[in-house]
Amino acid sequence: MTIGKGGNTMTELGNYKLFIFDVDKTICTNIEDMKPYEDALKLAHELKKRGKKIAVLTNIGRKSRRYIYRKMLEIGFPVELDAVFTASSVTAAYVKEQKPNARCFIISESGLIEDASDYELEMILDGDADYVLVGTDRDMTYEQMNYATQLLLKGAKLVCVSGSALFTGKYLGKDQQFLGEMAITKALEFATGVKSVVIGKPYKEMFEQILHELNFKPEETVMIGDNAQTDIAGGNSVGMLTILVRRTGGPSATIYGLNTDAKPDIEVDNLEKIIDML
Numbered sequence: 001m002t003i004g005k006g007g008n009t010m011t012e013l014g015n016y017k018l019f020i021f022d023v024d025k026t027i028c029t030n031i032e033d034m035k036p037y038e039d040a041l042k043l044a045h046e047l048k049k050r051g052k053k054i055a056v057l058t059n060i061g062r063k064s065r066r067y068i069y070r071k072m073l074e075i076g077f078p079v080e081l082d083a084v085f086t087a088s089s090v091t092a093a094y095v096k097e098q099k100p101n102a103r104c105f106i107i108s109e110s111g112l113i114e115d116a117s118d119y120e121l122e123m124i125l126d127g128d129a130d131y132v133l134v135g136t137d138r139d140m141t142y143e144q145m146n147y148a149t150q151l152l153l154k155g156a157k158l159v160c161v162s163g164s165a166l167f168t169g170k171y172l173g174k175d176q177q178f179l180g181e182m183a184i185t186k187a188l189e190f191a192t193g194v195k196s197v198v199i200g201k202p203y204k205e206m207f208e209q210i211l212h213e214l215n216f217k218p219e220e221t222v223m224i225g226d227n228a229q230t231d232i233a234g235g236n237s238v239g240m241l242t243i244l245v246r247r248t249g250g251p252s253a254t255i256y257g258l259n260t261d262a263k264p265d266i267e268v269d270n271l272e273k274i275i276d277m278l
Contacts, residue, residue: 013266014278016241018216019047022201022225023058023068025247027077031060031068032170036075037247039271046275048078055079055214057223059201059230061088061135061161061181062169064114083214087162088112088135090209091199092119095131095159097209103128105151107144107184108135112161128154134185134196135161138171138178145187152192160185162200201227202234202260211238224271233260241265243274 021027021040028034044054056079058068069084088108092115095102103122106112112135116123132148152158164180171178185196200206211218218239225231226247235242237260244264268274 013222013241013274014050016052016220016222018053018055018214018221019044020055020057020210020221020223020235020240021077022223022227022231023056024060025226026224026231026245027056027072028075031058031063031071034071034075036077037271039245041076043271043274044078046278050278053083053214053216055083055085055210057085057201057206057210059087059162059164061086061091061112061200062109063088063111064118065089066114066118067111085210085213086111086115087200087206089115089118090206091133091159091161092116092121093213094197094199094205094209095119095121095133099130102130104131104133105129105148105156106133106135107137107140107148108133108161109137109139111135129156131159132156132188133159133161134188135181136164136167136178137184140184145184148188149191152188152194156194158185158188158192158194158196160196160198160200163198163203164200201230202232202237202262204234204237207234207238207240224274228262228264229260232264233262236261236263243268245269245271 024030027040028036065084065086069081072079088111096119103124129151132151160181162181165182166177167180221240223235223240224243226245232242242264243266246269
């Protein structure tokens with residue numbers, strides 16, 4: 001089978017070198033209760049057998065890349081730590097590349113803090129900062145928001161980690177929707193006039209950073225996901241081949257105000273069908 005991307009030369013799917021998998025509803029049911037999909041495991045092991053590079057990408061910033069890596073090992077998904085990417089780990093890499101000695105004030109749960117530590121970012125609780133990094137924090141205080149505001153007014157740059165306006169999750173025994181990072185970021189933007197950089201799907205900065213770290217080109221990369229508005233639109237934004245797998249349950253996050261190209265190159269209801277296309 002031959003496929004193409006835009007005006008590019010038609011290419012055999014088996015000739016692509018890097019395959020990026022979304023996590024929630026692509027590899028497993030959800031981040032809190034990781035029950036794997038057998039078709040995803042079969043495809044990943046077949047790709048591994050054929051010598052392909054496999055990466056994992058999740059828009060979730062409240063869990064670190066090491067947490068996701070451990071969970072991948074538990075369910076038998078064949079991926080190395082250097083190819084596991086979360087919104088928080090990509091943010092940390094982005095800031096490190098922009099300014100290696102950056103001072104950062106962080107609003108987030110543990111994921112972003114752990115990833116920032118892995119990338120040796122300086123995390124501050126007082127004094128001036130170069131960056132304010134905003135992730136999900138369901139214990140966030142007014143004092144934190146006000147301090148972030150003061151830093152932004154003094155010239156700090158604002159980075160939103162992931163970009164969800166709302167997300168579905170479980171916290172303190174409650175399964176419900178929660179305010180996402182973008183909702184917090186928009187409040188800071190409104191108060192200060194500072195515009196944020198967003199690191200997350202479907203924003204192209206997320207995908208460009210991953211390609212840079214793994215040293216692959218978009219035209220040799222495949223993005224596989226269940227959400228057209230995040231996974232597919234993000235892959236399309238940088239010229240990757242995109243595969244949409246139709247799972248039940250729908251998207252788990254609401255992305256703020258984007259008009260994107262969310263049409264996949266290939267659409268399947270079971271990832272085992274991709275094996276026959278290789």
